[in-house]
Amino acid sequence: MSTPNRMSAVELRATLSLASIYGLRMLGMFLILPIFAIYAETLPSGHDHFYIGLALGAYGLTQALFQLPFGMASDRIGRKNMIYVGLVIFAIGSLVAALADDIHMIIVGRAIQGAGAVSAAVTALVADLTREEHRTKAMAMIGGSIGVTFALSLILGPTLNQWIGVSGIFMLTGVLALLAILDIKYLVPDPQISRFHSDTQAAPGKLGPVLRDTQLLRLNFGIFALHASHMAMFVVVPFALKQGSGMSENDHWMIYLPIMLISLGLMVPAIIYGEKKAKLKQVFIASVSVMLLAEIAFGLWINSFWGVVTALTVFFIAFNVLEAIMPSTISKQAPASAKGTAIGVFNTAQSLGIFVGGVSGGWLSSEYGYAAVFVFCGILMILWLVSVMTMQPPAAVRSRMFHLPAGHGLDTALLSRQLAALPGVRESVVLPAEGMVILKVDMQASWDDSAALQLIKG
Template structure:
């Protein structure tokens, strides 16, 4: 007997609504990237690129500080309560930045925005509202919303700037955050049962083992380096594009649109090769090497419009591939009962990368010029390439989750051993306190749920 393949209407509506909330968080970060540096330079003290970088990166610092605490607090005070609080904080930060007339106030607003770190609480609520067999699908939908938001932001940012300016964009994201609270209230149902989920939430007791795992540390450094270089780049590239292309920043969408189309076209076959052909390590190595090539191209051709176009295209081909495969890779590498903790640390490393990239990019640009920014990014990519080269190839597995029947008692250790003995099972974890079984199954195996379900149902 196979598990049902379709999500229920309630699961689908809940997942799509919560994915939009997650996307909104990313929108607040990404939408201003193509045009903020140029706008900020017109403000008092904005001619110092250090403050521009700090304004871009401040969001990441407070998000890193509050992300895990928000998720843990949602266990005690309720998912929706913490999401309401986070969205309200995010909206306040957006309005502060929107009404600012100097760069220092924008920095404060951006820091407040990041403090409304609802992402962990949102994923916990998704877990409460979806059955175990659809959890992976729901999380993939949230991941897709992030990618779509990022691609649209590079195109929408310059267009919106022409209509409402950067202050208007900040105010718009604040208004959207308030509307999102209505989304949570009226479209997302209250969970019948709210409990801790190892696959989506961080557990303090598991932080030690996760932080000591060298394979996970490689991935954490990678996402840190990827987003540090990404944020540092946007301190410099908007100025360079305006100087070399002669285009007003409002028209920069015409530059980013074809680049995003090309990069997304390359992303699909790379994911297929990595996931379906079990060649994730090879795709990793090539993508990081391409990122290093992009940083070298930026450093050498930053004074040439077509040079920047080539470097941006190379950069975003690698960036989009890595953004797509890294969450999947950490799921494969993390212990099944500590996946949520591993993802929490991974997301925190990403936020810290945003902060460090903005600050270092701004300082290097102000003190040593554009080339120093790309030298910094290139050094990060070189370190990452060495790290990826020596990492263990991710196992070709997919996760399967099953509910434990209510009221039925199991010897967890014995059931885990029985499930682990099934053909194709690489890892088996039984969590009676969560009422769930998690298996990692060989992607190449012809997997049938029936044998596992028979054991689980006794």
């Protein structure tokens, strides 16, 4: 039995299952990062780092091209059907990469992997299967699965490499994607009603206003720069670690494990400070500044083992903080009625950053050497820092969502004005077509849902 303040067993099962699907797909992308560059160099044409970077970043381009269309198509032909299609495409890409005997076919396989862009369809299905008041919690669980998956991939990638090799990792992720289809079919409930959700899905009609919003553009550039620098780094750093330490790439997990523990430990207090004290802009400025210091350190110390380890530690301290607070910030900054569209554009910018970072890192490394990669990344950080310093401080708000009573005869325009007049409400949107009310509530205010519920229930 469910209560208004607690997710039901069905909601919890659906959210955990879909979070695992989301995490699994990301695991397939992330596992190869710490070891792929060294493996690829042994393949025909792999000595050219441009192709290594293209292979690492190729999935970002196809993911950027297909994730919004996949989400929109799921409105017409069904959430689960599109997820099945995406997982099969991902598995085919994994098989192509696993069987490849040259870098070019791996690039093809990675591009096919990215085309299985199920993320938008997954979040839409989560929205179908959860009540409005638990939607934010469900999305946070999915976001958490991505963070955990990335941290694990840096540890598991080198370990799996010594057991089954990179080809085996590709094959494993393909098999897991096919098994995930059974998870979707038998563990995830079928939604009773499947409809468009403004808070999780992109609406073509709202793309224009979102793309013209200068505050959102700053965040979109930020996630682009963050993931471009992240992917460019993995074209170079595995070589630097191996050359500087003499350690096999299979043992690099011993380097990444303490770095991730330190960075994750420092991430929590930074997030608490930014969120609870309404100091997100200050946390942004500090974190991007630290990222810039990391890029400078990489450029200066790329030939020193301990220099690279130090730079990696500094990089991941800032990276993990920014990766955690940026989705929250896009939700605060986006208009309540266009939140899903803003998130869709944000995710597309992230995927494009992965592609540009991989390609640029590979080309610069091949043509001008390792240090040039970090000059490029440093320029991105400088541009981002200027952007952050001129941004408006993100509003200290949290979202509250409510379901409109079935068959209500409410004057929705009047209801929106009444809700907006409640103490602590910064923004009020009533969406009768979706049967939903979205409020942005001041985090510093003493908020109680009861007053809003009384108005909504009439």
